[in-house]
Amino acid sequence: MYSDDFNDAEFIKFIKEREIINSNGSDGCCLLHHAVINDDLNIVKLLISNGANIECLTMDKIYYVANIKLCILGNQTPLHLAIFNRNVEITEYLIKNGANQNVKDNNNNTPDELSSIKKNDQAYNAAITKVVTRNITTAQQTHDKNDKSNNQIISCNMLESGLSNAFSTKNLSENIFNSCSLLIKGVYSIKCFSTEDCNNIINYVQILNCSAPNTMNNYGIRLSDNPELKLAVTHMIDNVINKFCIDLFQLANDTKFEISHSFIIKYKLGEDIELKEHQDDSFITLNICLGKQFTGSQLYFYEENTMRKYTHMHNVGYGILHFGNVIHGVEPLTDGERWNLVLWLKCKA
Ligand SMILES: O=C(O)CCC(=O)C(=O)O
Numbered sequence: 001m002y003s004d005d006f007n008d009a010e011f012i013k014f015i016k017e018r019e020i021i022n023s024n025g026s027d028g029c030c031l032l033h034h035a036v037i038n039d040d041l042n043i044v045k046l047l048i049s050n051g052a053n054i055e056c057l058t059m060d061k062i063y064y065v066a067n068i069k070l071c072i073l074g075n076q077t078p079l080h081l082a083i084f085n086r087n088v089e090i091t092e093y094l095i096k097n098g099a100n101q102n103v104k105d106n107n108n109n110t111p112d113e114l115s116s117i118k119k120n121d122q123a124y125n126a127a128i129t130k131v132v133t134r135n136i137t138t139a140q141q142t143h144d145k146n147d148k149s150n151n152q153i154i155s156c157n158m159l160e161s162g163l164s165n166a167f168s169t170k171n172l173s174e175n176i177f178n179s180c181s182l183l184i185k186g187v188y189s190i191k192c193f194s195t196e197d198c199n200n201i202i203n204y205v206q207i208l209n210c211s212a213p214n215t216m217n218n219y220g221i222r223l224s225d226n227p228e229l230k231l232a233v234t235h236m237i238d239n240v241i242n243k244f245c246i247d248l249f250q251l252a253n254d255t256k257f258e259i260s261h262s263f264i265i266k267y268k269l270g271e272d273i274e275l276k277e278h279q280d281d282s283f284i285t286l287n288i289c290l291g292k293q294f295t296g297s298q299l300y301f302y303e304e305n306t307m308r309k310y311t312h313m314h315n316v317g318y319g320i321l322h323f324g325n326v327i328h329g330v331e332p333l334t335d336g337e338r339w340n341l342v343l344w345l346k347c348k349a
């Protein structure tokens with residue numbers, strides 16, 4: 001990168017004169033972040049030996065990749081990016097030079113947590129490592145103004161169970177519009193619910209009748225059996241997710257989603273523990289982890305074109321938004337129970 005334009009001495013003179021060695025650029029990154037993102041160990045060494053701060057932090061910033069509005073996730077150190085990039089040499093170099101391993105980024109992950117999320121996935125590499133987040137405040141303000149339909153979903157049951165709060169447009173848009181990460185092409189992570197929201201939802205649904213929610217899972221709940229919950233979820237799609245996806249995937253402004261199938265799936269030892277590779281009968285799937293506590297049962301995707309496998313550990317409250325045609329599956333659960341709310345979305349004709 002930089003070394004194409006300058007020799008080392010010229011490069012250092014250039015950045016020293018402009019006092020930019022530790023400044024965040026318009027994309028939210030410092031020079032050291034860029035060197036790490038580009039897997040350039042020589043520039044990493046050069047910058048550090050010339051005073052670059054090894055603990056420099058990214059800032060939340062919007063930028064564009066292939067017409068998709070994205071931005072750098074804030075509070076990431078060079079070590080976060082090195083581990084995310086699976087760059088062993090840069091990771092070792094940063095740690096040897098005292099990089100702090102406990103800094104939490106704005107997704108609440110330390111560098112180590114990023115490494116355990118990805119430790120089973122050796123093939124994954126730097127091309128898809130730019131963790132991004134979005135912050136569409138203007139869109140969010142429009143939603144807040146238009147939020148006249150919340151009352152629709154408030155029934156006595158839901159009010160008592162805290163569900164009306166979890167599914168309120170305000171709650172959802174505050175969560176969803178403020179944070180979205182690109183995992184691989186066509187697969188995003190969004191925060192949907194707080195842990196408390198998830199506990200409320202689980203308490204509400206675990207007394208409902210269980211049945212096979214789809215042709216591949218045997219344990220769970222079909223939302224078509226529960227009109228109250230179906231209404232809350234439809235409200236969430238109509239008022240928040242639809243608009244969010246139009247923006248994220250650059251869809252026509254008048255695109256309208258409808259839920260073709262909605263269900264809760266449950267994994268538990270002795271019941272369903274895994275899911276074979278498949279594609280969904282959906283345009284877009286939203287798959288939100290509600291809890292409870294579990295180990296294993298990572299969701300994996302094969303990146304279109306490269307067919308590289310990307311493994312994702314679900315986080316309670318976070319949803320994965322993916323195109324239905326991305327090939328994906330679930331690794332075996334090794335302990336506990338996992339409950340996920342899954343919505344298959346199609347575009348209305
Ligand atoms: O996370 C899961 O258990 C279900 C994954 C899945 O099939 C999906 O997201 O469509």
Ligand SMILES: [Fe+2]
Pocket residue numbers: 278279280285328
């Ligand atoms: Fe699926």
